[in-house]
Amino acid sequence: ATDNIAWKIAIPGKGHSSPVIWEDRIFLLACMAEKEERVLLCLDRHTGKTIWQSTIIKTPLETLHRLNSRASSTPVTDGKMVYVTTMKVDERKISAPNVGAPRMITPGSFMVSAFDMKGKKKWEQNVGEFISAHGFNACPILYRNLVIINGDHDGKSYILAMRQDTGKIVWRVMRRHKTRSYVTPLIRNINGKDQLVVSGSLCIISLDPLTGKRLWNIEGPTEQYVASMVYDGKLFFMAAGFPTYHVMGIDPRGRGDVTNSHVKWHKRNVRCYVPSPVVVGNYLIVADDRGTANCFDTRNGKRYWQKRM
Numbered sequence: 001a002t003d004n005i006a007w008k009i010a011i012p013g014k015g016h017s018s019p020v021i022w023e024d025r026i027f028l029l030a031c032m033a034e035k036e037e038r039v040l041l042c043l044d045r046h047t048g049k050t051i052w053q054s055t056i057i058k059t060p061l062e063t064l065h066r067l068n069s070r071a072s073s074t075p076v077t078d079g080k081m082v083y084v085t086t087m088k089v090d091e092r093k094i095s096a097p098n099v100g101a102p103r104m105i106t107p108g109s110f111m112v113s114a115f116d117m118k119g120k121k122k123w124e125q126n127v128g129e130f131i132s133a134h135g136f137n138a139c140p141i142l143y144r145n146l147v148i149i150n151g152d153h154d155g156k157s158y159i160l161a162m163r164q165d166t167g168k169i170v171w172r173v174m175r176r177h178k179t180r181s182y183v184t185p186l187i188r189n190i191n192g193k194d195q196l197v198v199s200g201s202l203c204i205i206s207l208d209p210l211t212g213k214r215l216w217n218i219e220g221p222t223e224q225y226v227a228s229m230v231y232d233g234k235l236f237f238m239a240a241g242f243p244t245y246h247v248m249g250i251d252p253r254g255r256g257d258v259t260n261s262h263v264k265w266h267k268r269n270v271r272c273y274v275p276s277p278v279v280v281g282n283y284l285i286v287a288d289d290r291g292t293a294n295c296f297d298t299r300n301g302k303r304y305w306q307k308r309m
Contacts, residue, residue, distance in 0.1 A: 009048035015071025031070035052119035063105040064135025072137035087136035096133040097154040125167035131155040132180040152181040171212035177202040181225040200225040227276040265301030
């Protein structure tokens with residue numbers, strides 16, 4: 001039945017970017033492969049009609065995982081500007097680091113761009129290198145006057161914050177383990193203090209989003225992360241990963257290394273990696289990569305059920 005479909009429109013190019021909505025506008029990214037362009041689209045929310053389409057960058061097509069796309073990053077907006085991330089490909093190829101089967105891949109640069117609501121590019125910044133056999137994705141988030149991005153990759157990894165008006169880098173935290181992960185950071189207020197919490201690159205960390213100062217960390221429990229975390233007002237919940245699988249309930253009220261003190265529960269028998277979890281009341285729903293859903297008690301990790309979807 002199609003009675004409930006208000007409109008349906010074909011999108012030029014391809015991409016896994018999620019659409020974001022501000023009032024009557026929809027923003028999303030796409031890759032125009034034949035032109036080697038990454039574009040930002042602005043659609044009318046009521047009709048689907050394209051209001052404008054702006055080129056973000058023209059760059060050769062990067063190598064990537066077969067389940068990834070070349071426009072996977074979701075944009076973010078505050079109603080004044082739209083912030084997007086893309087990868088600028090080098091003119092060279094290198095042997096892929098941190099893979100089981102040797103192959104050549106395209107390294108590149110991590111680009112952050114800001115557009116006004118009419119589609120005009122206001123600034124663009126190259127914030128560092130980006131290397132991954134799986135391709136690119138890094139969804140920006142906004143905090144006060146900052147744009148914050150996670151630059152985990154198989155090289156000199158970083159998390160950094162930039163000024164929204166100019167793109168100037170305010171703080172940069174280098175990552176110890178230099179391992180690709182694709183997690184979008186989550187900012188929540190814990191006992192009156194904002195925390196930026198992110199899993200990836202062999203650890204889970206909390207930073208002060210204004211300064212990048214480390215508040216707490218948990219070492220491990222695995223190497224690579226894709227799924228973003230969720231928070232229910234008491235605990236953060238992490239699902240990962242590769243090469244081993246984990247679901248954790250984490251108390252964010254510690255300081256320093258809390259690996260042995262603030263993991264409230266930990267499950268290792270769920271083959272989750274890519275899908276992000278969902279928390280509703282006392283229930284944590286975790287989908288795994290085989291199409292199976294799991295339901296856990298948020299308080300103690302008890303599994304209520306596991307069903308094929």
